[in-house]
Amino acid sequence: MRLNERLDAARGVRRTLETDEAPGRTDEPTQDERDVVVEVREPDPSVTAAHLEHADDPLAGFKEAAAQELFARIGSRLNDSSMTEDKLHALARTELGQIVATEQAVLTPGERIRLIDDIAADVLGYGPLETLLDDPTITEVMVNRHDQIYIERNGRLLESSLRFTSEAQLRRVIDRIVSRVGRRIDESSPLVDARLEDGSRVNAVIPPLAVNGPSLTVRKFARTPYTVEDLISMGTMSREIATVLDAAVRGKLNILVSGGTGTGKTTLLNVLSAFIPPTERIITIEDAVELQLQQDHVVRLESRPANIEGRGEVTIRELVRNSLRMRPDRIVIGEVRGGESLDMLQAMNTGHEGSISTIHANTPRDAISRMETLVLMAGMDLPLRAIREQIASALDLIVQIGRLKDGTRRITHVTEVQGMEGEIVTLQDAFVFDYSAGLDEQGRFRGRAVPTGVRPRFVERLADVGIAFPMSAFQVEPRAAREF
Template structure:
């Protein structure tokens, strides 16, 4: 796999072309409203009293264009096939995640102002505002990349830029097995859950691969079924012939026009979904999702942030309280709506993997708890106390088809 080296850096970051000179040329071109062509850059350099060779002039042109096109100096990282996250914490601190933990790259920005300019330009491309009045942004770029940026003084040490790279296609389940994300004996179990039309949530921490696994599973749904996806940011990309994708929208500068995830879930129910999918359950929409799954919409799914499967009921309980749903009512709906929790983890090496499958059951106090059914420990697969119930649910679901 090709790694990023010094030759991939923007020319302004290489020795011999100072940030001050680059800024002066940029200013002259901005005043003239001119594109950074070699001829115009050479004229600006002469006006600054600097005579550079052809290679240096082309280097300045390349550096200026990198700020105007694509993701600038980050472009080689974003287009690398194995990179999932690109993180900038300082002009000389650019990190990537290739699926095995964070690693520092040799990519450099000329200065803090260059990082800020790139963040603001990307925000503009996404149709968002990023300035001193609104010093952060969370948006999706046209190619699907998730953008998050924070400006000083909120970001104390300087502009912070985070890019979550969305691949143009979903991984297949076979590819996830080959990568070690799904254990070799786990794909058959996941297919059984899908075939039985069991409603499930994928839980895990940030960056554990929840969206990746969900996209892969949705790609296995039969082509005659209609998928309706409701997402805060459109990241799910199942390979399926019949998909309707809905995405939230923030309020405009006048505070109007906001579309929430709860709005989308309600609209999705009117669109004849065979499978209703919520990209990430994170607020009051949990009540509408549970109500839908209790009224004939089987096979629904989504993701939720949780450190362990046993935390999922409490997490949903907390989210339901934001919509005014009391604890007893939520657990009553939860018991009838959801069947399975698939839990992903990132081990110490940074590798993402399916660690556990739990079933949901009512406890003696009437509240829902998760019971481990299948566990993949370091020493291999283990059947857990909920295995018999999971097997029965899958068989009952297949028999009802």
């Protein structure tokens, strides 16, 4: 069926649905309307299946056919590294104009503009994800299968009305994302971690591992990095905590940000990195580049997986070791999840102070236990006491961030690592989240992290290097005086 015939059929289905489902209509249809109903209820079977599914979009079938034709014409150039994105878009629009002209499709000016934009998104971009990625209120996009997309907005999961037209379209989007960062995904390597140009994290899984079809998860990054004032206004941290963390970073304390998946560890790491003086040399090490540091003197390192022949892998651990030869003032590791934790601790203990990293754990005590496990993964067969002594000597502060039941992300603990007591690493909370304030009318927690009244030992260490802050930050407020 020609493109313009598909367009006419789609418009016919749309007219039928509007006639049948018009709200409040009680009169009998006219003879002309009956004729339209009879005519479009028995269309070409090749049109029915595609367009009843996308009946809200009369151009859906037309766009799909045009996209297939466009992809057939320029598909070999989509991953051509010698072509810039601007040239590729210009070529696609030129080819698309020829396709429409050849088919002699009758389109209104509005339909033509919409068609060109949608085809560009389908073939050159991210298809229906374009709208979701452009929405600043959406923090995560989860494609369970081509016809089921969920989003996270304000900490809540919602199902989106947008859909991919087919598994083939979803797979093309996945291939395009992966190829842009030099990764691959196929039956021999059916899962991959990648990123978008803005740093948004992407995970994709395809059959045979994904039983219901290709799955895609995108954790978005804000186009404008969050500042400490943003986190204070959102209730993630209090101003007292911000003051303490500012002093801790400038005073070169070694800080570990701990939290579960999706709690905002990387966002908090970005905010902490903003406290680093611009005169210092920073080396960042990540699996996939996500950090958005604002300083000028930054060297960004990214690990690399093995190629199709199983060669060429560069691990986080190798990058940590190499960074020690790059004259760093600060080493910022996106996340420790393996043997690189031992190298990080050794770096912290041998003069590379002020390092910051993140770890998956639910409490500060769990963070210590997990760090012990990760060090054992280095394969050095160290005794447990030696590992704990390394941890107690290297780490100064653990900042625990959590995603509460109301969907908000809050700092729940600011904990000092004080040293060893017998066989145990001793911890002391400086701030702890207060749940006793209850919930507001929207079901959100009123509380915030409040001081425990304990003055951390690192206060004197910071004072020795000329960094002072008001001791009132650690004073316990009477409950009646707290403002939540």
